[in-house]
Amino acid sequence: MLERFGKLADAPYYVRTHFMFCNGNCTGTQKFGSTNIYHEDAHGNPVHDFAYIDLILNTILESGNKPYVELGFMPEDLADPSLRRNPWLGGLDPYRESGWTYPPKDYHRRHDFIRTVAQHLAGRYGSEEVNNWYFELWNEPDIFYWSGSNKDYCTLFDYTEQALHAVLPNARLGSPTCTGIFDQGGGRELMQTFLEHCKTGINDATKETGTRLDFVTFHVKGAEFPRDANATKAVPSVGNLIHQVVSGAEMIKAAGYGGLEIVLLSEADPDTWAAGGINDNANMRFRDTEYYASFVICAYQRIAEIALNYGAPIHPLAWAFIFPQEECFPATRTFATQDIVKPVFRAFDMLSRLGSHALKLSSDGTANPALERKLDADYGKATPHHYSGLGAPTIVSGWAARNDIGQVQVLLYSHCDDIDAHSERTIELQLTGLNPNQRYRMRHWRIDATHSNAHTQWLKEGRPKYPTSEQYDRIKAAEALDMLSPAETIAATSVGTATLRFNMPTHAVSLLTFDLQ
Known part of the structure; x- marks a missing residue:
């Protein structure tokens, strides 16, 4: 699938992946992945293993695309152990269940880890190549993906920004990667806190005023289909998705960042639950059909209109996957099923043929x-x-x-x-x-x-x-x-x-x- 996108006329496409920094058995599942990039030896000294990170990045690059590197989540030996108390978990692995969402036990160690990652990327791929990538911190820290506070997240961004740019001064780093910017709610609250911190707050890493921000990112969705075998009819809303884009752009402008690139609506999709399918909620049936194609084209065209009014690029990213071994056309949010291309991929094929x-x-x-x-x-x-x-x-x-x-x-x-x-x-x-x-x-x-x-x-x-x-x-x-x-x-x-x-x-x-x- 990566190669299919890489061969389109307007390639490269940017490819975003969760769980880049997590510990585990280095096999992927629908809601967890791992690379074992970091652990500490018996004496507490950092040990780095870039084998799987390199495999991921190499695969993206060799397909003709570019990495959109999500700097998350928390390696097990860096996670704050004081937060690892979830009695309801029983015999389940507390790190795999939620430990990866924790703030670091030591922000300076996390800083050194990010700096080491940046040095590895610069040495392996070259600064000129890496400067063409995008970097974002975390994913949706306003919900269960982040167990710290909004203030903790701003601190994490301060240390991440200083570490990354100390090695790669021209790298593009953005945030806060929150969920939808609605009229109220956690996404709006985090966005407001984060933008104010970057503009006028005290940087926890440098103790100076403000933190460099290269672009802003948040997510927009047109519907939420929960697990419900008896769900009544529901569909995505283009209007609601577009309302979120406008609300986010207005917030960013009001915070003094008007004209700053909005990349990526780093998840811009008709609905929220990618791994769910038609057996979880019958309303997901649209994902296999021409409806998915027309929804995406309609939403993206209207986002392009907003970008013209906003005066800066707004780039949507489709948060879709491939799920190996699934049955044929189960309505998961994918571009193909059993290597059979869905109509939505042909929509991107058409878009790629537009001239510049x-x-x-x-x-x-x-x-x-x-x-x-x-x-x-x-x-x-x-x-x-x-x-x-x-x-x-x-x-x-x-x-x-x-x-x-x-x-x-x-x-x-x-x-x-x-x-x-x-x-x-x-x-x-x-x-x-x-x-x-x-x-x-x-x-x-x-x-x-x-x-x-x-x-x-x-x-x-x-x-x-x-x-x-x-x-x-x-x-x-x-x-x-x-x-x-x-x-x-x-x-x-x-x-x-x-x-x-x-x-x-x-x-x-x-x-x-x-x-x-």
């Missing part, structure tokens, strides 16, 4: 924010888990671009939050600024229920959990990016215009390319 020169695109099919707020009772309060999407508008919009050799691309999407809305509408696409009387070769690729959709073929095969060889071949063949119709020639008018008409289902993505003949 933006062209203006306007649409009369955009959403009404007031209507979205009316439909979603949880709007701005929390990640919704009982929003049905009934009555939600169908949004039609997209991007237009041109590449360096003159090809024009138009990427359009149609999306409605209601997964059961299945209508079709006629799209009229008006092109202006073409060469007068010039002929163009047009190609039209499509993602919908019947195009670029291995899931639909899997349904036709009878939903096999583990397809036979022949079934598998037919399902996998359906993963390819499909053309809606054969390539055709269109002619611009004497004033350089052209008008196209075609039908588009409620949940669909189209990519049209135009080459001069």
Whole structure:
């Protein structure tokens, strides 16, 4: 899967991984991983082993991508032992259950550890290469991933920043990597505390005022689907996700960091629970279908609009995985299942084909924010888990671009939050600024229920959990990016215009390319 992304036209992609610093048996599970990068000998001296860290980073780099290094969590021998009291755990491993979430027993030792990691990265990969990466501290320290206080987290950031930049002064380090910025709640509280600390607080590592911050990161989600075998219908909310982006950008600007890069909405997804699937909550069914593709394209396009208004980059990162040995299409949040590509990956494939020169695109099919707020009772309060999407508008919009050799691309999407809305509408696409009387070769690729959709073929095969060889071949063949119709020639008018008409289902993505003949 990494290689698939690495081969896309706009690679490299940045790849983010949890549990880089944890101790264990060095095999991965859905909710825990380990590298054994750090432990202490019988005399308390640090011992470092970079074997597994190097394997992870090498794999990302060799696939044509770049690491987005999450500096977490706490190595076992660095974790504060005074916090390791969880009587309810019984015979379970207290470190694996929660010890990795603890603050360090000694911030100076944690500082030396981060400095050693930075020295290793600089020596192995070179400072010039590492300066192209992103580094963030921890993951979602406003919830159970962090057992310390907000003040403890700010202290950890101070020591981390000093240690990393002492070795790699041009490395990019960001935070606080909190959960959604809602109208109230832990994510907003931590963001406020952290930004104030970095701007005007006393740096616990240097005792000076303020702490360097290269970018800000937080997470945005469109829904929360808890484990519930009898869940009533619920869907993700594009409007709620976008509200979180706007709220975060406004907070950052108000704190005096307006114009600072927001990387990464370092988890920007329709929902919260990646490892859950359709057997945990039937509402996760959308993840295997064209709905996931249209939701992502719609949300990302609106994030791009916010970035223009904000005046600085806002980069979304899809927090999706691969789960080996799972049954076929179980609706986990993945780009592929049993090595069969899902429609959502084809959406990224389409995005990768857009040229680097933006062209203006306007649409009369955009959403009404007031209507979205009316439909979603949880709007701005929390990640919704009982929003049905009934009555939600169908949004039609997209991007237009041109590449360096003159090809024009138009990427359009149609999306409605209601997964059961299945209508079709006629799209009229008006092109202006073409060469007068010039002929163009047009190609039209499509993602919908019947195009670029291995899931639909899997349904036709009878939903096999583990397809036979022949079934598998037919399902996998359906993963390819499909053309809606054969390539055709269109002619611009004497004033350089052209008008196209075609039908588009409620949940669909189209990519049209135009080459001069």
